[in-house]
Amino acid sequence: MTESTYTKLRVTRQDRVATVTIDNPPVNILDVTLMGEVRRFLASMHNDPDTRVIVFESADPEFFIAHVDMTLGEQPEALNELQRDVPENLNPFQAFAEALRAQPQVTIVKLAGLARGGGAEFVLAADMAFAAEERAGLAQCEALMGIIPGGGATQYLGQRMTRGRVLEAILG
Template identity: 55%
Template structure:
């Protein structure tokens, strides 16, 4: 399957030299829904064994939303999420964990270029990349799941702890606040916050530089760094999956709360601009 395949419905894939760019394009807010998850699974499968691609850049077509979060409909219809399970993936993980781990373990170097809001599953997808660079003052991150009555279950607890450490991961998950780029950079959630007008050029230059390394250099470097990390910081998604099963599928009270959230505007552009406030007003 060529990387420029036009059969995708919720993303676009282009390639220039050894750099592939994946643009999330799932209006209105780049929700991780059936269409986008299916396209991402398809892309990951097609690129894994493509030796011509050395670097993958993940970005959004929407400057307001990198990816809002996973489809809230899955709170009401958990069977639809279950149907997205990867037959070739770890059966002990949920479908979003499977997707994010497939992306995280790609042999290529992956870079998330962030603009707009990314929450919950959207933030987890970005954390599955090797590196994250964000437009300063125009990017916000959050894991608001506890406000919804659950907790991050698409890899979030493991990825956050790996990047931020336990205390800050707890702050992000239990506090469920929206982080701006300055704080996210200071905490290690992103590599750097970069002036919006410079972000594209910076990521493009970095991607090209990595792609131009002698064959095998980037792979060997990542292998060595991953080995150093394996002393205890490698994600334990099985533990997260077992814990998440205690809160999802959600009990009726949580499902009803999320129905009220959707009625109040969640998963619409206006509602998502202040999702945390919308959820708080449900109390």
């Protein structure tokens, strides 16, 4: 897949590093199109011997990925395409994060801005994340809605942070 086929991603390559800039205005909502493009990009890179590192960044300085598109609850059929090729017992959001975790290249997130909900789950699925001072943040807005984070964050957070920081991210 060529970079020109993406509408929400800008991909550049230098040496053995692919840099993916997420650009889904106004606040980088994790919608079906963005999830599909990221999964297609990761699949296209999976067996690429010339790429050793994939860096994800945001075109929006305030949001890495704001959260999952909340209108998906009103149109569940929109997830049908994403549900194809998803391993058994995973929902599309979990499969989205697991695609990143399964990537053979080193995956790095440059976190400058907020990553909430599905965005936080994406950040935590990467091999490494580097946060900009005073601008970066993680949040699980699911707690405000009375639901459990569904994309894997509750599992990933414990590997990255202390229990207290995990509770702060999920409940804060």
